[in-house]
Structure formats: structure tokens, C-alpha cells
Amino acid sequence: MMQNDLQTASTSRIDAVLARHPGAARDSLIPILQEVQEAQGYLSEDAMKRVGQHLKLPASKVYGVATFYNQFRFSAVGQFHIALCRGTACHVKGSAKVLDALKLALKIEPGQTTKDGMFSLEILACIGACGLAPAMLVNGETYANVTPDSVRAILHDCRKRSAKNA
Amino acid sequence: MSNIEVNGRTIEAQPEDTVLAALRRAGVRIPTLCAMENLLPSGACRLCVVEVEGQRNLVPACAFPVTPGMKIKTHTPRAVKARKTIIELLLADHPDDCLYCARNNNCDLQRLAQEHGVRARRIHGEKIRRPLDASSPSLVRDPDKCVLCGRCVRVCEEVQAVSAIDFVGRGSKTHIGTAFDEGLNVSSCIHCGQCVHVCPTGALTEQSHVEDVIQAIAAGDKHVVVQHAPAVSVTIGEMFGLKSGADVAGVLTAALRRIGFAKVFDTSFAADLTVMEEASELAERLTKGGALPMMTSCSPGWVKFVEQFYPKLIPNLSTCKSPQQMMGAVIKAFYAKQAGIDPHKVFSVSIMPCTAKKFEVSRPEHSRDGVADVDAVLTTRELAQLIKMHGINLKELTPEGADTPFGERSSAGKLFGATGGVMEAALRTAHFLVTGKELDANFKPTAIRGLNGIKEAKVKVGDKELTVAVASGLKNARTVLDQMLSGERHVDFLEVMTCPGGCIAGGGQPLGVPLEAIRERMQALYTIDKEDTLRTAHQNPSIQKLYKDFLGKPLGEKSHHLLHTHYEVRDVA
Numbered sequence: 042m043m044q045n046d047l048q049t050a051s052t053s054r055i056d057a058v059l060a061r062h063p064g065a066a067r068d069s070l071i072p073i074l075q076e077v078q079e080a081q082g083y084l085s086e087d088a089m090k091r092v093g094q095h096l097k098l099p100a101s102k103v104y105g106v107a108t109f110y111n112q113f114r115f116s117a118v119g120q121f122h123i124a125l126c127r128g129t130a131c132h133v134k135g136s137a138k139v140l141d142a143l144k145l146a147l148k149i150e151p152g153q154t155t156k157d158g159m160f161s162l163e164i165l166a167c168i169g170a171c172g173l174a175p176a177m178l179v180n181g182e183t184y185a186n187v188t189p190d191s192v193r194a195i196l197h198d199c200r201k202r203s204a205k206n207a
Numbered sequence: 208m209s210n211i212e213v214n215g216r217t218i219e220a221q222p223e224d225t226v227l228a229a230l231r232r233a234g235v236r237i238p239t240l241c242a243m244e245n246l247l248p249s250g251a252c253r254l255c256v257v258e259v260e261g262q263r264n265l266v267p268a269c270a271f272p273v274t275p276g277m278k279i280k281t282h283t284p285r286a287v288k289a290r291k292t293i294i295e296l297l298l299a300d301h302p303d304d305c306l307y308c309a310r311n312n313n314c315d316l317q318r319l320a321q322e323h324g325v326r327a328r329r330i331h332g333e334k335i336r337r338p339l340d341a342s343s344p345s346l347v348r349d350p351d352k353c354v355l356c357g358r359c360v361r362v363c364e365e366v367q368a369v370s371a372i373d374f375v376g377r378g379s380k381t382h383i384g385t386a387f388d389e390g391l392n393v394s395s396c397i398h399c400g401q402c403v404h405v406c407p408t409g410a411l412t413e414q415s416h417v418e419d420v421i422q423a424i425a426a427g428d429k430h431v432v433v434q435h436a437p438a439v440s441v442t443i444g445e446m447f448g449l450k451s452g453a454d455v456a457g458v459l460t461a462a463l464r465r466i467g468f469a470k471v472f473d474t475s476f477a478a479d480l481t482v483m484e485e486a487s488e489l490a491e492r493l494t495k496g497g498a499l500p501m502m503t504s505c506s507p508g509w510v511k512f513v514e515q516f517y518p519k520l521i522p523n524l525s526t527c528k529s530p531q532q533m534m535g536a537v538i539k540a541f542y543a544k545q546a547g548i549d550p551h552k553v554f555s556v557s558i559m560p561c562t563a564k565k566f567e568v569s570r571p572e573h574s575r576d577g578v579a580d581v582d583a584v585l586t587t588r589e590l591a592q593l594i595k596m597h598g599i600n601l602k603e604l605t606p607e608g609a610d611t612p613f614g615e616r617s618s619a620g621k622l623f624g625a626t627g628g629v630m631e632a633a634l635r636t637a638h639f640l641v642t643g644k645e646l647d648a649n650f651k652p653t654a655i656r657g658l659n660g661i662k663e664a665k666v667k668v669g670d671k672e673l674t675v676a677v678a679s680g681l682k683n684a685r686t687v688l689d690q691m692l693s694g695e696r697h698v699d700f701l702e703v704m705t706c707p708g709g710c711i712a713g714g715g716q717p718l719g720v721p722l723e724a725i726r727e728r729m730q731a732l733y734t735i736d737k738e739d740t741l742r743t744a745h746q747n748p749s750i751q752k753l754y755k756d757f758l759g760k761p762l763g764e765k766s767h768h769l770l771h772t773h774y775e776v777r778d779v780a
């Protein structure tokens with residue numbers, strides 16, 4: 042798809058969400074943001090501005106509220122969406138070091154997406170896979186007992202897969 | 208009325224009082240950080256905690272209502288220790304930068320630490336660093352010095368109805384940011400600087416031009432001239448231990464000459480010029496038709512507010528430039544020519560009570576052929592710094608007369624410094640222009656004077672009765688505009704000042720002054736007007752001469768070119 046088509050598609054997705062909330066007021070802000078994220082995968086600046094206009098709220102307020110909650114992300118997810126569990130068990134087993142390794146390798150913070158759009162990073166509260174700690178998901182697929190070394194290998198593997206499909 | 212007991216002493220309290228309000232009235236001082244005059248308490252900082260008999264925990268005085276007979280202790284060791292701990296926690300995540308800070312010696316945080324005897328860093332914690340935002344032409348935001356009291360957010364929303372900034376993020380990542388954490392320059396900020404006034408620390412300061420001015424004077428290859436705004440001369444004395452409201456125009460002129468300015472102009476003269484143009488524009492709109500109400504355009508924060516939030520009302524804005532910009536244009540286009548100086552060689556400085564004026568000079572419409580009308584803007588605060596830096600004490604100087612290449616001002620121009628002043632000055636002249644007669648004693652200007660946020664009056668101009676309205680503080684302006692748009696309110700001529708009270712309470716004025724000082728500055732302006740013999744712009748012989756020698760007539764071709772401007776719709780978040 043061309044850039045323009047992408048934009049139109051996302052605009053109409055936001056429109057569809059807003060159309061479901063005619064005459065909504067400030068207390069609908071969070072549910073609307075959730076629906077927009079559902080529809081768009083993340084909250085774009087444009088979407089937040091439009092939500093603000095719809096609810097007659099300044100964009101700074103919408104952004105302030107959205108950034109208060111961990112559930113919202115502000116960039117589109119990458120081709121490979123990496124979610125690292127930071128629950129207690131994973132923490133005890135060394136997930137902090139894994140997170141550092143991921144941040145260093147990808148040069149992004151949780152909630153962000155790499156410039157080439159290949160990887161996005163997210164941290165999750167306990168995902169209930171404590172037996173596999175530290176646990177990590179890549180596009181929903183679980184990797185158990187990850188270490189700084191093993192995640193570097195996983196990233197490498199993702200890149201290879203992506204190159205093959207291209 | 209109900210009595211309460213404070214530290215063993217009985218004091219009177221009003222039924223609606225918070226504990227803080229009752230304490231303040233009785234002269235009992237406790238520290239506060241987040242509490243703001245005239246706004247509802249947020250109870251966020253808990254610095255104001257006191258002991259109330261029967262309450263197990265300390266209570267925040269700013270948010271706690273009085274009940275008859277309640278017993279309060281304000282300075283028990285427990286309360287004082289709680290406050291001190293809060294201060295220590297704030298300092299744990301604060302740079303130790305006082306020596307390099309604009310607020311050194313005038314900082315609430317510093318004062319609180321001092322008053323509570325904080326002498327050692329007891330609490331160690333990670334210092335969270337965030338980048339400085341110097342993108343705005345008017346303000347600098349240093350998040351490292353922010354204590355997250357929320358006062359700036361509240362003034363921006365609840366007083367100015369702008370909401371350019373808000374709390375962003377949560378937990379240890381919480382900070383004050385614009386929408387999408389972009390630079391303040393691309394946000395909806397209208398540069399009013401009211402947030403600087405309420406900030407207890409050096410997290411918000413003006414974008415300083417002091418160094419540029421010093422360099423320009425020192426370089427010697429430029430003819431450096433200066434203009435000072437009507438509100439400045441009734442304020443600057445305060446910063447040198449003179450009584451607030453004292454008019455020190457004479458010694459200010461003397462000081463500016465000593466600093467090295469080649470010419471000292473009075474912006475009030477340009478205000479007279481603004482009155483001539485604006486009154487003519489009003490007369491034309493009334494007689495020949497044009498967008499009504501006409502809205503004043505001398506307050507640059509308000510102008511940007513209309514451009515971004517009420518673009519449909521742009522045609523209602525007067526096309527007149529502000530006095531600062533008119534003076535700037537006339538200095539470079541007329542004075543320079545007369546004095547035989549290349550306009551490129553003139554460095555034109557203005558001294559303003561305003562941070563938005565720094566934004567105004569940067570608007571591209573205010574340059575002609577690559578020459579800006581005004582090159583640097585100093586706030587009243589920066590002026591004080593410049594004077595002190597030169598070892599000058601205003602108290603020791605003898606007053607000198609202003610340079611008058613353009614001649615004298617009328618006292619109408621001086622009124623521009625207070626809310627309602629532009630209206631009063633313009634009505635005097637508009638009445639004359641429409642009817643050929645002076646506005647007589649039948650018009651009592653009291654209705655449009657004073658510090659009320661929204662004022663209204665009826666005035667007869669010829670056979671028409673005009674409804675004029677005056678608003679200061681943009682929340683009030685928004686109220687008036689919304690009432691106008693819904694048909695609830697009819698207005699023919701609307702004056703808006705961005706800052707509550709007008710320029711005398713502008714974002715560039717001294718920090719931490721009581722409302723009383725602002726009243727006194729206002730009184731000073733009206734006293735000047737009362738005692739003056741030349742009280743209208745159109746009777747000002749120097750103004751008449753400038754039209755005769757150079758400008759032609761109001762709204763004429765030259766005026767159009769030099770003294771009028773246009774506006775743009777702005778799409779901001």
C-alpha cells in the first residue's frame with residue numbers, strides 16, 4: 042500500500058471508533074483510546090488529536106492521560122513484537138539483564154519500535170509462565186529461560202527469517 | 208463567623224474557609240507549594256500539613272475545611288519534620304545548581320530548604336534527567352528543576368484556557384510536557400509567561416536576550432536604541448527597593464543612557480500611534496461596515512490564541528500592530544532615515560513586561576526586507592539584571608528627559624499598561640474621530656477600570672450606543688467569545704489582555720509580588736493620566752507632526768505598510 046492509502050485506512054479506522062461514541066464526554070477518554078489502539082495497534086499523534094477534538098479536550102490532556110497507562114503504545118508494532126515478562130519470578134531469574142541486552146541490541150526503550158520497523162519492545166507484568174522464567178514472547182510465540190545470549194540469537198534468527206521472506 | 212483555635216490563640220474564620228485561608232487571614236504563616244490563590248486546592252504537595260485535634264494524621268491545610276471550635280497546631284515538631292522531609296525528598300531529585308540558576312535568591316524551594324534548616328543531603332536517590340526545552344522564542348523549560356507541583360499546568364488551563372502543558376507519564380517518569388512531548392515552540396503555548404510567575408523554582412524562565420543586548424552595545428558597529436513599555440516604568444522601581452507603583456520613567460531613562468543606549472524612546476508614544484490607527488479602524492468599521500466586534504490586537508498571546516482556537520474570528524482582530532511593533536517599524540523606517548543611519552545598522556531593543564513580546568518580534572510579518580522591526584526584547588526582570596550588572600542603583604540617579612525624536616506621548620498611551628486602558632484610550636480618540644467632539648464627562652470610565660476579569664460599558668458615540676467589553680486572562684476572554692458566538696452577549700469593541708490585570712501583571716514582570724503591588728502599578732498609571740494635561744492621542748502635537756511629516760493619514764498607504772499586519776490560521780495540538 043502507498044503511504045496515502047495507509048493514512049486513509051487509519052483515518053477511517055479512527056472515524057469508525059469515534060462514530061461509535063457520538064456526543065461522548067471526558068469520561069469516555071480511556072475506553073475510546075483503548076478502541077483506537079485496538080483498531081490501529083497503537084495510538085498515533087493524529088489519532089490522539091482527533092480524539093481530543095471529538096471530546097473537546099486539549100491534545101496535551103489526551104497525551105497526558107494516555108502516557109499514564111502502561112497499556113498504551115505510541116508507535117506501530119514492528120514486524121516482530123517482543124514482549125518480555127517482568128513478573129517476580131522472571132525478575133529473580135534475571136529478566137533485568139535480558140531487558141538490558143534487548144535495549145542495547147535494538148537501541149529502543151520498551152514501548153518503542155526500531156526505525157526500520159522490524160522490532161518493537163514491550164514489557165509485561167507476570168504472564169503466568171513462571172515455570173519458564175525468564176519468559177519472552179515474539180509475536181505471541183513463547184521462548185523459555187531466555188538469557189542475554191539467547192535473545193541475541195533469537196533477534197538474529199528473526200532478521201534472517203525476515204530477509205528470506207522479502 | 209466561627210472561631211477556631213490556632214496554637215492556643217482564638218482566631219475568626221469564615222464558614223467556607225479552608226484551614227489555610229483562615230490561617231493566612233490571621234497572619235499565621237505555613238509553607239505551601241501547590242496551593243494557588245483563587246483556585247481550588249489540589250492537595251498534591253502536602254507541604255502545608257498541620258495537626259488538627261481529633262485527627263490521627265496530619266492534614267493538608269489548603270484542602271481541609273474549617274469547622275467551628277476546631278483546634279489546630281501549625282508548628283509542632285511532627286508537622287515541621289513532615290515538611291522538612293518533603294523538602295528533602297524534593298531536593299534528592301534536584302540539581303544543586305543554585306549558583307547558576309536564574310532563581311537564585313528568589314526561589315521558593317531554596318527558601319523552604321533554608322527556612323527548614325536543611326544542611327545536609329540526607330536522602331540520596333537517582334536524579335532523573337530530562338532534556339532542557341529551549342525551542343520556544345519566549346521561554347525555557349528545565350525539567351530537572353521541576354518539583355511537579357502542577358502550578359504551571361493549572362494556570363495554563365484554569366487561568367489561560369490554553370492547556371499547552373500537562374503531566375505526562377507516571378511514576379518516576381512523570382514530567383510536565385506538551386502534547387506528544389514536542390518542543391514548546393510547536394505547541395499551543397501562547398507565550399504568556401504566567402506559568403513562570405507561578406513556578407516555585409527555576410524550571411521555567413524567560414529566553415534571555417541580555418547577552419545579545421550587551422554584545423550589540425559593546426560591538427560598537429550598531430546604533431543601539433531602546434524603547435520601554437508603559438508598564439515598565441511603574442514597576443522597575445520595585446526591584447530597587449522603591450515603593451511599588453512609583454513612576455521612575457526619568458531615572459530609567461538616565462540608567463539606560465549610562466548602559467550605553469544611543470536613544471531612549473517611550474513605547475507610550477507608539478501606543479498613541481496605535482490609538483490613532485485603531486480608533487480610525489473602529490470608526491471605519493462602524494461607518495463603512497466591517498467585522499464587528501473589533502478586537503484589539505496589541506497583546507501577542509491573545510493574537511495567537513485567536514489564530515489557533517478561534518480562526519473564524521481572525522477578521523475581527525484589528526489589523527493594527529502592537530505599540531512595540533509600530534515603534535520598531537517607525538524607528539527603522541523613519542527615525543533611521545532622518546538620522547542618516549542605514550536601518551541595517553540600527554539594533555532596536557524593547558523593554559517589555561511580557562514574554563510573548565519575544566515571540567511577537569520573531570513573527571515573519573514583523574520583518575521587512577530581511578530587517579526585523581525589533582531585534583531584541585528584554586523583560587522587566589532582565590532589565591533589572593542589566594541595570595544591576597552595570598553597577599547602577601536607580602535610587603541614586605537624577606531623572607532625565609526621554610529622547611524625543613518623535614516627541615512627547617499623551618497619557619492615553621500610558622494607560623495601555625493596565626486592563627481597560629487600551630479601550631479607554633481608543634474611545635477618547637474614536638469619539639473625536641466620529642463626532643468631532645471630545646468624549647465628555649458623561650462617560651464614566653470606572654466600569655472599564657480595575658482588576659475585574661470581565662468588564663463592560665455602554666458608550667454613546669454620535670447617535671450610536673456602543674457596547675464595549677474588556678477581558679483580561681484568556682479564560683475570561685474565552686468566556687466572552689463563547690457568549691458572543693452563542694448570541695448571549697453583544698459587543699461592538701472588545702479589548703483583551705492576555706495576562707490577568709493587563710501588562711502591569713505581565714509574564715515578564717518581577718516574580719513573587721503580592722496583588723497589592725499590581726494594584727499600585729495600576730493606580731500609578733491612572734495618577735499619571737489624571738495629572739497630565741495631554742490626555743488624548745489625537746491632540747498630541749507630536750503625533751500630528753509624525754502624520755504630517757511622514758505617515759500621511761491614519762489607515763493611509765504608509766500606515767498600511769508599516770503599522771498594520773495580518774494573521775494566520777494555526778494548526779496546533
Ligand code: SF4
Nearest residue numbers: 304305308314408409
Ligand atoms: S530552582 Fe531553586 S533550588 Fe533549584 S537550583 Fe534553582 S535556585 Fe537552586
Ligand code: SF4
Nearest residue numbers: 363396397399400402
Ligand atoms: S507561557 Fe502561558 S500558554 Fe505557554 S505554557 Fe506557560 S501558561 Fe501556558
Ligand code: SF4
Nearest residue numbers: 353354356357359406
Ligand atoms: S515547571 Fe514549575 S510550576 Fe510547573 S510543575 Fe514544575 S515546578 Fe511546578
Ligand code: FES
Nearest residue numbers: 250252253255269
Ligand atoms: S499546599 Fe497544601 S497540599 Fe500543597
